[in-house]
Amino acid sequence: MKPPVVTVTLNPAIDQTITLDRLRPGSVHRARAVRFDAGGKGVNVASCLADWGVPVSAAGILGKDNDGLFKALFAAKNIDDRFVRTAGDTRVNIKLVHDGDTTDINLPGLEITPDVFAAVTTSVLSLVRKGSLAVLAGSLPAGTDVGIYRELTAALSGRGARVLLDTSGAPMKAALADGVRLLPYCVKPNRAELEGWIGHPLPDMASLVGAARVLLARGVRLVVVSLGEEGALFVSDAATLQASLSAVACASTVGAGDAMVAGIVAASRDEAALEDIARLATAFAVSKLGQAGPNLPPRWEVEARAADVTIIPLNDL
Ligand SMILES: Nc1ncnc2c1ncn2[C@@H]1O[C@H](COP(=O)(O)OP(=O)(O)OP(=O)(O)O)[C@@H](O)[C@H]1O
Numbered sequence: 001m002k003p004p005v006v007t008v009t010l011n012p013a014i015d016q017t018i019t020l021d022r023l024r025p026g027s028v029h030r031a032r033a034v035r036f037d038a039g040g041k042g043v044n045v046a047s048c049l050a051d052w053g054v055p056v057s058a059a060g061i062l063g064k065d066n067d068g069l070f071k072a073l074f075a076a077k078n079i080d081d082r083f084v085r086t087a088g089d090t091r092v093n094i095k096l097v098h099d100g101d102t103t104d105i106n107l108p109g110l111e112i113t114p115d116v117f118a119a120v121t122t123s124v125l126s127l128v129r130k131g132s133l134a135v136l137a138g139s140l141p142a143g144t145d146v147g148i149y150r151e152l153t154a155a156l157s158g159r160g161a162r163v164l165l166d167t168s169g170a171p172m173k174a175a176l177a178d179g180v181r182l183l184p185y186c187v188k189p190n191r192a193e194l195e196g197w198i199g200h201p202l203p204d205m206a207s208l209v210g211a212a213r214v215l216l217a218r219g220v221r222l223v224v225v226s227l228g229e230e231g232a233l234f235v236s237d238a239a240t241l242q243a244s245l246s247a248v249a250c251a252s253t254v255g256a257g258d259a260m261v262a263g264i265v266a267a268s269r270d271e272a273a274l275e276d277i278a279r280l281a282t283a284f285a286v287s288k289l290g291q292a293g294p295n296l297p298p299r300w301e302v303e304a305r306a307a308d309v310t311i312i313p314l315n316d317l
C-alpha cells in the first residue's frame with residue numbers, strides 16, 4: 001500500500017462566494033447568487049485528491065461551532081477527518097465573482113492557544129510514515145508563531161515524509177530561510193508570493209526561473225511557480241519547463257492553485273517524471289476552474305486535459 005497523504009490547514013475558511021454582474025466600489029450591489037463551501041487551502045487540496053481517488057487525511061484546526069459544512073464535505077468524499085476542534089467559529093472568507101474576475105476578502109481567523117497547536121502536531125505526525133506526502137497550506141491564524149511551518153517541516157521530514165508547502169509572507173520566509181536544514185520537498189508560490197520571498201520584482205521568465213533555482217540551491221527539490229493564465233513553471237534539478245492550457249470555462253478561480261498542488265501530490269505519489277507532474281498539475285488546475293467549489297470533474301476529463309497541456313522546455317534560461 002502507498003504511504004498515506006495528509007493535508008494540514010491551520011487556518012481553514014468557509015468560502016462565501018457571491019456572484020455580481022460587476023463590482024463598483026462605493027455602490028449598492030444586488031447579488032445574482034451565493035454559495036458556501038468548506039475551504040482553506042489544505043481542505044481544497046484534500047477535496048481534489050479525494051475526487052481523483054487518492055485516500056487522504058485532512059488535519060488542522062476547526063472552530064467547533066460551525067463545522068457542519070466541513071463534516072458534510074469529508075463524509076461525502078470519504079476524507080479522513082483529523083481536524084482538532086477548538087472553541088468558536090471558523091472564519092468566513094468572502095469571494096466576489098465579477099467582471100470575469102474574483103476579489104478575495106480573507107479574514108484573520110481564530111486565536112489559537114499553544115495546546116491546540118501541540119494537539120495538531122501530534123495528530124499530523126501520527127499520520128505519516130516514510131514516503132508519505134504532507135501538504136502544509138495557507139495562512140496562519142492570528143497570533144501564531146511564524147516558525148510553525150518550519151518546525152512542522154522539520155518534524156515531518158524527520159519521519160521520512162515529503163512536505164509540500166504552499167504559503168506566503170513571514171511563514172514562507174521562516175520555512176525557506178538560508179540555513180534551515182530540513183526544507184520542503186516542494187513549494188508552490190504564485191508570482192507575488194515568490195517576489196515577496198525574494199524581495200524584488202520578477203517581471204519575466206528568466207527572473208522567475210532564477211528565483212526558483214535559489215530555492216533549489218537551498219535544498220527544495222521541486223519548485224512550481226503558478227502564473228494564472230500563463231500556466232506554471234516547474235523547476236527541478238532534472239529540468240525546467242513551462243506548462244499551460246487554455247481554460248474553456250471559469251466558474252471561479254478560487255482554489256485553482258490548490259487543485260494544482262493536489263495534482264503535484266497525485267503525480268508525485270506515483271513517482272512521475274517532471275513533465276508528467278506538470279501535465280497532471282495543470283490539468284487539475286484548469287479542470288477546477290470550470291467547477292464551483294473545490295471540486296474536480298470526472299477523471300476522464302482531467303486525463304484528456306493532461307494530454308493537451310502545452311509544455312515548453314526552458315532548460316537554457
Ligand atoms: N485564466 C486561466 N487560464 C488558464 N489557466 C489558468 C488560469 N487561471 C489559473 N490557471 C491555472 O491554474 C494554476 C493556478 O492558478 P494561480 O496561478 O491563479 O494560483 P494561485 O494564485 O495560487 O491561486 P489560489 O491561491 O486562488 O488558489 C495556474 O498555474 C494555471 O495552470
Ligand SMILES: O=P(O)(O)OC[C@@]1(O)O[C@H](CO)[C@@H](O)[C@@H]1O
Pocket residue numbers: 011013014015038039040041044093104106137138139140254255256257258
Ligand atoms: O487566507 P489564506 O489561508 O491565505 O487563504 C484562504 C483561501 O483564500 O485559500 C483558498 C483558496 O486557495 C480559499 O478556500 C480560502 O478562502
